[in-house]
Amino acid sequence: MTSERECYVYIVLPGETEFVTAGRFRVSETRRGSPLGEFVYGRRYLGRPDAVEFDPVELRLSDRLYETGRMKGFFGAIRDSMPDYWGRLLIEKHSGHARLEEFDYLMEGPDDRAGALGFGQDLEPPAPHRAFNATLDLARLQTAADAVMSGNPRLGGSLAAQAHELLLGGTSMGGARPKVVVQEDHVLWLAKFGQPDDRWNDPLVEHALLQLARKCGLNSADSRIERIGDRDVILVRRFDREWVGHGYHRHRVVSALTLLKSDAALTDRSRWSYLLLADELRRTSANPREDLRELFGRMCFNAATSNLDDHPRNHALLARGRDWRLSPAYDLTPSPMVSVERRDLAMICGPAGRLANRENLLGAAGRFLLDRNEAKSIFDRVSSVIRTTWHATMRRFGVTEKDCELIRGAFLYDGLFAEKKRVL
Numbered sequence: 322m323t324s325e326r327e328c329y330v331y332i333v334l335p336g337e338t339e340f341v342t343a344g345r346f347r348v349s350e351t352r353r354g355s356p357l358g359e360f361v362y363g364r365r366y367l368g369r370p371d372a373v374e375f376d377p378v379e380l381r382l383s384d385r386l387y388e389t390g391r392m393k394g395f396f397g398a399i400r401d402s403m404p405d406y407w408g409r410l411l412i413e414k415h416s417g418h419a420r421l422e423e424f425d426y427l428m429e430g431p432d433d434r435a436g437a438l439g440f441g442q443d444l445e446p447p448a449p450h451r452a453f454n455a456t457l458d459l460a461r462l463q464t465a466a467d468a469v470m471s472g473n474p475r476l477g478g479s480l481a482a483q484a485h486e487l488l489l490g491g492t493s494m495g496g497a498r499p500k501v502v503v504q505e506d507h508v509l510w511l512a513k514f515g516q517p518d519d520r521w522n523d524p525l526v527e528h529a530l531l532q533l534a535r536k537c538g539l540n541s542a543d544s545r546i547e548r549i550g551d552r553d554v555i556l557v558r559r560f561d562r563e564w565v566g567h568g569y570h571r572h573r574v575v576s577a578l579t580l581l582k583s584d585a586a587l588t589d590r591s592r593w594s595y596l597l598l599a600d601e602l603r604r605t606s607a608n609p610r611e612d613l614r615e616l617f618g619r620m621c622f623n624a625a626t627s628n629l630d631d632h633p634r635n636h637a638l639l640a641r642g643r644d645w646r647l648s649p650a651y652d653l654t655p656s657p658m659v660s661v662e663r664r665d666l667a668m669i670c671g672p673a674g675r676l677a678n679r680e681n682l683l684g685a686a687g688r689f690l691l692d693r694n695e696a697k698s699i700f701d702r703v704s705s706v707i708r709t710t711w712h713a714t715m716r717r718f719g720v721t722e723k724d725c726e727l728i729r730g731a732f733l734y735d736g737l738f739a740e741k742k743r744v745l
């Protein structure tokens with residue numbers, strides 16, 4: 322039997338705080354059994370002078386019927402509104418089913434999802450989501466998150482009940498690590514919990530790395546730390562929500578995965594590339610020169626701190642109004658690998674592929690509209706700030722000396738500076 326599911330897609334337009342109905346999304350199967358996603362913008366929506374596109378590459382404003390067979394029929398902008406490992410785990414625990422259809426993961430999550438889109442079965446859009454947890458609830462949420470991650474319910478509670486508790490608070494955001502969205506004084510934060518088996522104090526290190534990026538002149542998301550019991554939680558300020566007195570603006574966000582028309586599967590990483598991302602930014606950003614310089618700086622930073630988890634879902638485009646810009650940097654984590662000879666970023670970063678190496682990065686300068694000297698000075702500034710301040714920055718934000726030793730190997734590894742003849 323062919324399964325067919327569909328829903329309305331809503332959007333909060335720039336400058337607004339309430340949803341309007343924008344289009345209709347359907348997933349079915351072709352006769353050969355492969356998934357087919359279809360999307361159309363509604364005629365009334367297209368007739369609005371303030372209508373905006375969902376993303377700048379795939380679902381442009383048009384009255385055509387869009388079709389896709391990629392990502393189980395889920396267009397990039399729609400897939401970007403869905404949870405990943407953690408949010409899916411919660412939905413599964415909550416429903417009591419080990420696996421659900423892709424469409425369920427779209428519909429079952431709370432409406433705190435990244436970006437401006439919403440989904441539902443009614444033509445009339447729902448009221449804005451208001452049921453956010455407060456930072457005061459973090460202790461309870463941390464316990465519930467531990468229980469869900471470990472598969473061990475607390476005494477007297479069921480996993481479904483705890484997943485329900487977490488779901489009510491809102492956790493449709495992507496990513497693998499346990500997290501919730503919390504509100505304080507009308508600011509929304511993405512709270513990411515540490516896990517008992519983390520090798521170091523992950524929340525503190527992520528917070529310090531975001532600060533270190535800022536020291537390098539990069540635009541990273543705001544963050545702070547809350548101490549909950551004997552553990553730390555990192556709160557990253559959501560850049561896609563802004564309180565305006567009577568509600569939240571919801572800014573559109575699309576991941577680099579969508580921009581690159583790429584797939585999340587590790588088996589198809591051919592388009593995971595900073596160079597291709599630079600090409601796309603050149604066409605879509607309202608300020609390509611600035612965004613390309615920033616992206617080049619981030620690539621240098623990621624190489625110099627061995628942030629090797631820099632896959633295309635950890636980069637995004639953000640539209641605070643009508644225009645698209647590179648979003649602030651987020652999800653920075655050092656990976657101190659054993660090898661000091663060769664490390665690879667998750668995305669291609671130069672003529673020699675993914676190799677995190679100065680020569681390789683500088684070889685990509687032109688794609689970022691930089692000449693070699695500008696590229697050199699960006700790399701050298703980033704690496705010198707890291708060399709002189711990484712340790713002090715970690716310590717200042719509370720990372721212990723023991724943890725600094727554990728992550729030391731991530732910073733400025735030998736191969737980063739190797740000359741061509743040695744690395745190629």
Ligand SMILES: Nc1ncnc2c1ncn2[C@@H]1O[C@H](COP(=O)(O)OP(=O)(O)O)[C@@H](O)[C@H]1O
Nearest residue numbers: 494495496497498542557558559560561651652
């Ligand atoms: N500050 C932020 N504002 C808005 N969205 C964010 C922010 N930080 C992360 N996100 C979104 O949430 C997702 C998960 O966050 P991330 O920090 O990448 O978690 P994880 O460590 O689990 O991968 C990201 O892929 C991105 O879509």
Ligand SMILES: [Mg+2]
Nearest residue numbers: 496634635652
């Ligand atoms: Mg991530």
